[in-house]
Amino acid sequence: MSIRPNAILEVDALERRFDVSAPWLNRLIERKPRQTLRAVDGVDFTIQRGQTLALVGESGCGKSTIAKLVTGLHPPSGGKIRFHGDRDRLQMIFQDPFASLNPRWRVARIIAEPLRTLRPDTPLDQVSARVEDLLRTVGLAPADGLKFPHEFSGGQRQRISIARALAGEPEFLVCDEPTSALDVSVQAQVLNLMKKLQKEMGLTYLFISHDLSVVRHMADVIAVMYLGRIVEIQPTADLFANPLHPYTQLLLDTIPDLEAPKRDRSPMAGEVPSPVSPPSGCSFHPRCPRAFDRCKQERPQRRPEVHNRRVACFAAETTLERIPHV
Amino acid sequence: MSDVVLDVQNLRVEFPTRKGTLTAVDGISLQIRRGEVLGMVGESGAGKSMTGMSILGLLEPPGRIAAGSIHLSGDRIDTLDDRAMQTIRGRRIGAIFQDPLTSLNPLFRVGDQLVETIRLHTSLDKAQARERAKDLMREVGIPAVEERIDNYPHQFSGGMRQRIVIALALCAEPELIVADEPTTALDVSIQAQITALLKRLCRERGTAVMLVTHDMGVIAETADRVAVMYAGRLAEVGTVDDVVRHPKHPYTVGLMGSIPSLRKDVEELQMIPGSMPRLNAIPPGCAFNPRCMRAGPRCHREVPRIATEQSGAACWLGTQGGVA
Numbered sequence: 273m274s275i276r277p278n279a280i281l282e283v284d285a286l287e288r289r290f291d292v293s294a295p296w297l298n299r300l301i302e303r304k305p306r307q308t309l310r311a312v313d314g315v316d317f318t319i320q321r322g323q324t325l326a327l328v329g330e331s332g333c334g335k336s337t338i339a340k341l342v343t344g345l346h347p348p349s350g351g352k353i354r355f356h357g358d359r360d361r362l363q364m365i366f367q368d369p370f371a372s373l374n375p376r377w378r379v380a381r382i383i384a385e386p387l388r389t390l391r392p393d394t395p396l397d398q399v400s401a402r403v404e405d406l407l408r409t410v411g412l413a414p415a416d417g418l419k420f421p422h423e424f425s426g427g428q429r430q431r432i433s434i435a436r437a438l439a440g441e442p443e444f445l446v447c448d449e450p451t452s453a454l455d456v457s458v459q460a461q462v463l464n465l466m467k468k469l470q471k472e473m474g475l476t477y478l479f480i481s482h483d484l485s486v487v488r489h490m491a492d493v494i495a496v497m498y499l500g501r502i503v504e505i506q507p508t509a510d511l512f513a514n515p516l517h518p519y520t521q522l523l524l525d526t527i528p529d530l531e532a533p534k535r536d537r538s539p540m541a542g543e544v545p546s547p548v549s550p551p552s553g554c555s556f557h558p559r560c561p562r563a564f565d566r567c568k569q570e571r572p573q574r575r576p577e578v579h580n581r582r583v584a585c586f587a588a589e590t591t592l593e594r595i596p597h598v
Numbered sequence: 599m600s601d602v603v604l605d606v607q608n609l610r611v612e613f614p615t616r617k618g619t620l621t622a623v624d625g626i627s628l629q630i631r632r633g634e635v636l637g638m639v640g641e642s643g644a645g646k647s648m649t650g651m652s653i654l655g656l657l658e659p660p661g662r663i664a665a666g667s668i669h670l671s672g673d674r675i676d677t678l679d680d681r682a683m684q685t686i687r688g689r690r691i692g693a694i695f696q697d698p699l700t701s702l703n704p705l706f707r708v709g710d711q712l713v714e715t716i717r718l719h720t721s722l723d724k725a726q727a728r729e730r731a732k733d734l735m736r737e738v739g740i741p742a743v744e745e746r747i748d749n750y751p752h753q754f755s756g757g758m759r760q761r762i763v764i765a766l767a768l769c770a771e772p773e774l775i776v777a778d779e780p781t782t783a784l785d786v787s788i789q790a791q792i793t794a795l796l797k798r799l800c801r802e803r804g805t806a807v808m809l810v811t812h813d814m815g816v817i818a819e820t821a822d823r824v825a826v827m828y829a830g831r832l833a834e835v836g837t838v839d840d841v842v843r844h845p846k847h848p849y850t851v852g853l854m855g856s857i858p859s860l861r862k863d864v865e866e867l868q869m870i871p872g873s874m875p876r877l878n879a880i881p882p883g884c885a886f887n888p889r890c891m892r893a894g895p896r897c898h899r900e901v902p903r904i905a906t907e908q909s910g911a912a913c914w915l916g917t918q919g920g921v922a
Contacts, residue, residue, distance in 0.1 A: 330785035425873045426642075455641035455812060455874075460856035460867035467866070482785070489858035489867065512860070526790040528815030529860050530842060543755050543788060 280357050280444055280476050281319040281342065284576065287350035288312040288337050292548060309548050311337040313500035314351070316576035319493075321443075324470070324477040326491035326508075328484060328523075330544055334500040335480045339364070339448040342478060357444055360390050363437035367449035369429035373421040379432055380417030383407070386440035406435040410465060427458030434465065438473075446478045451486060463489060484527050488512060493580050496520045499547050499555040504583045516583040518560045554585065562587040602671075603773050603806035604630040604653065609666035609676075611648050611657065611830075613877075620877040622648045622661065624830040625903070630774065630806040635797065637821030637838070638810045639853075641874050645830040646810045650776045652676070653808070654693055655683035671773055689719045692767030692805075696779035698759035701766075702751040708762050709747035712769065719770035734765040738795060757788035764795065771803065778810045793820045814857055818842050823908075826850050829874055829885035831901075836909035846911035848890045884914070894921025 293299060293306040312334045319325045327335040340346040342353060343364050355362065363386070366372040373382055383403045387394055394402075404414040410431040421429055430450060437445055450466070451459040463486065469475060481487050487494055488508060495505040496517065504517035515521045542559040545551055551558050557567040564587070572584035583589065611623035623645045630636045638646040651657050653668055655675070668676040675686060687693065695701050703711060712731035716722060722730060728747075735743045738761040751759055760780060767775055777796065781789040797820055800807045809821055817824055817838065824841045826834040826849070834847040845851045855868030872889045875881060884902050887893040896914050904910040914921045 330787065427873060456814070457641065457853055457856045457870040458873060460858075460869045463858070464866050464869060484786075485858040485860050488860060489864070522787060526787045527860065528790075528813070528819045530815055530818050530854070530857060531859065531861055533815075533818040533838075533842075543757055544785070 278321050279318045280321045280355070281478070282354040282356075283315060283317050283338075283342070283351070284354070285351035285574070286312055286315045286338070286341060286348055286353060288334075288341055288346060289349045307548055310500050310550070311547065312341065312348075314574055315497075315500070315502055316574060316579075317495055317502065317505060318579040319476055319478060321476055322470075322474050323492040324479050324490055325493045325495065326479040326481060326487040327495050327497055328481060328487050329497035330482060332499075332544060332547055333497040334547075335482075335497055336448055339446050339478065339480050343446050355444070361441060361443045362446070363440055363442040363444075364446045364448065365430075365433050365437050365450045368453055369426055369433055370421075370453075372433055373429060375421055377420075378417065379407075379419055379421065379424075382421070382432060383417070383435045383439050386436060390440050402439065403435075406438055409438065409469070410435045411461075425458070426454050427461055430454060430462050431465065434462075434469070438469070442475065444476045444478070446480075448480045449482070450479075452481065452483065459486070466490070484523060496523065499544065499550050501555065501584065503556065503585065505579075506581050506583075510581070516588040517556075517585050518562050518587070519556050522559070556585075560587075601632045602629050603632055603634075604628075604808065605667075605669040606649075606653070607667045607669075609649065609652060609668065610664045611645070611652055611661060612664040613661045615660075617878065621664075621880075622830055622877060623652065625666070626827075626832055627666075627904075628825055628832070628835065629908075630808060632773075632806055633800060633804040634823065635800055635807040635809055635821045637817035637824045638808060638827060639812060639814060639817055639824060640827035641812065643874060643877070644827040646827050647778055648830075649827070650778050650808060650810050653774075654687060654691060654776055655680070656687075656693075688715065688772070689770040690772050690774065692770075692772040692775040694760075694763050694767050694775060694777040694780045696782050698756060698763045698783070699751065701763050702759060704751050707748050707750055708754070712747075712762075712765060715766055715769045730769075731765075734768055735762070737768070737799075738762070738765045739791070740765075756784055757791060760784060760788075760792055761795070764792075764799070768799065768803075772805065774806045774808065775800075776808045776810070779812070780809070781816060782811065782813070789816070796820065814842070814853070826853070829880055830877065831885055832904055832912055833886065834911040834913075835904055840909060846916070847886075847913045848892055848915070849886045850911070852889075884912070892921065896921050 288311050290309045290311055292309045294304045298304055317325060327338060329335050341348050380403045383406055384399050387399055403417055407414050407416055412431055451462050454462060479490050491508050494508050494511045495502045498519050504520050515524055553569050554567045554572055557563040566586050572586055575582050606626060606628050609623055609626045613620040613622055626649055640646045652663055663676050667674060670690060709731055713727045716727040716730050732743050732747060740746055740758060740761055781792050793816055796807060799805060811817060821838050823837055825832055828849050834841060834850045841850060845854050852868060852870035858867060870889050881888055883898040883900055887897040892915060902912040902914050904912045
């Protein structure tokens with residue numbers, strides 16, 4: 273795979289397995305086998321500089337594991353992550369603003385931490401000037417730097433997390449469910465801030481969320497994940513106008529729509545199977561209304577060469593071929 | 599009005615603390631009729647769960663009901679002692695909470711938990727109660743009931759566990775179900791299954807449901823009427839259609855505008871500046887006035903109330919005298 277022009281991150285056949293076996297003694301006495309969980313199972317995607325790629329999916333589909341692999345918090349078990357940028361300029365924003373800030377540190381120290389780590393020779397007065405700047409950038413007052421995290425609300429804490437991430441002058445931000453712990457009116461403030469910063473600083477986002485309406489608002493390209501695999505990837509407008517994979521269609525169909533509530537819906541039955549023992553072939557086939565024999569035996573091709581418009585589904589592939597590739 | 603199941607009048611919940619008394623719920627009045635789903639929405643800390651807990655008689659001390667009344671089908675229940683309340687909970691009011699793992703006992707088989715609850719509230723014998731438990735499990739959509747009835751809670755998925763909790767709430771055919779964030783811990787495709795189930799049960803059995811959630815989408819699909827709470831007070835009450843499509847209170851208008859749309863493209867989401875005041879710092883007059891674009895002098899002086907119990911907004915806008 274050659275470097276695509278303007279790509280900042282290329283992920284190629286990425287895999288991550290976790291050992292979820294019973295303890296050694298149990299395996300010996302109860303003759304339990306070793307078990308591995310394929311959290312990420314052959315994932316390919318490319319992010320263009322200055323764009324937002326969103327990973328969506330239900331819990332356990334592997335989206336947060338990808339965030340940890342991209343930031344280097346977990347080593348991959350297979351495949352490649354190629355980051356065409358400065359590794360020091362990759363930062364992360366976490367979901368829980370109550371757990372991700374040190375409760376014993378003042379806000380100014382929290383925000384200055386990346387500066388002190390990445391550029392330890394910065395003079396102190398410059399550090400504090402920068403912290404004040406950052407606090408203003410995210411809509412807080414410079415005086416807030418003297419307070420402790422517990423003095424802030426959830427939305428304000430998430431602003432502090434963003435300021436901390438910006439301190440290292442990042443070009444690439446991995447945002448793992450940055451607003452799902454926030455109330456909607458506060459979520460709007462944080463999402464608007466993130467969009468504004470992206471425009472002003474030319475940031476690239478890998479945005480992870482389970483909320484399709486948030487993702488629609490934020491992303492240029494959306495990748496839908498199911499049991500460790502990307503089942504469909506399309507530019508945002510196309511995905512919503514013309515979802516190809518039956519799972520994407522199911523997701524879009526089940527989210528409550530304020531403008532057109534489906535009050536007499538008959539929701540699709542079934543649940544996400546355990547990733548420890550995923551179904552054979554296409555892992556969605558037990559729930560799929562369009563599944564046929566081939567889906568039970570054969571796994572749909574990955575086709576990594578088509579980077580932002582593909583669907584991993586035998587039934588939908590024929591539909592896709594009629595749409596010109598980008 | 600004999601079909602009113604729940605009638606709450608001027609409910610006030612207070613928490614005495616060392617630094618003074620906090621008012622978590624401030625003068626709330628609402629009614630739910632037979633077969634009706636009332637949605638309670640609001641941000642965290644708005645007092646929606648406190649209202650639900652007061653109805654269930656499960657307020658954690660030092661929290662207490664300081665004023666107002668709660669009637670269940672004509673019987674006053676807020677003045678009952680703990681023992682009397684215990685027989686009402688389960689038999690006449692069912693409860694469903696957010697986390698199905700903590701509402702089930704992990705050490706007992708789900709069937710035994712159902713049988714225990716059924717026998718506590720009815721005069722069925724053990725075998726009959728077990729048959730009834732199986733019927734209930736079938737009704738809430740659990741497959742292979744004969745095998746599943748002897749499983750432990752950890753052997754069920756989150757969605758299936760929440761179904762068991764709903765079955766538990768239904769054991770004694772209660773008149774009212776208080777469901778506090780029943781789908782928040784679940785994924786969207788499971789969430790749709792659970793809300794559809796709640797709605798069906800409510801329609802078929804005529805149970806009144808109080809659905810507490812922060813998710814406006816769930817309300818739009820499930821509830822008949824909505825009550826929007828802000829800083830312990832009711833901001834707006836009305837039918838789902840009215841509140842979602844034609845919100846009147848500036849807070850509800852802002853709340854609706856801040857939800858990203860699935861259909862429209864907007865460059866910037868509408869925002870409500872600031873955040874909800876803490877309970878110890880509620881401003882005089884309308885609690886929303888510091889964040890309101892249209893606040894006038896009157897909003898800083900007088901607390902607006904909703905004129906009727908069925909619909910309306912607690913806002914001086916559009917009333918006689920206006921905000922001036």
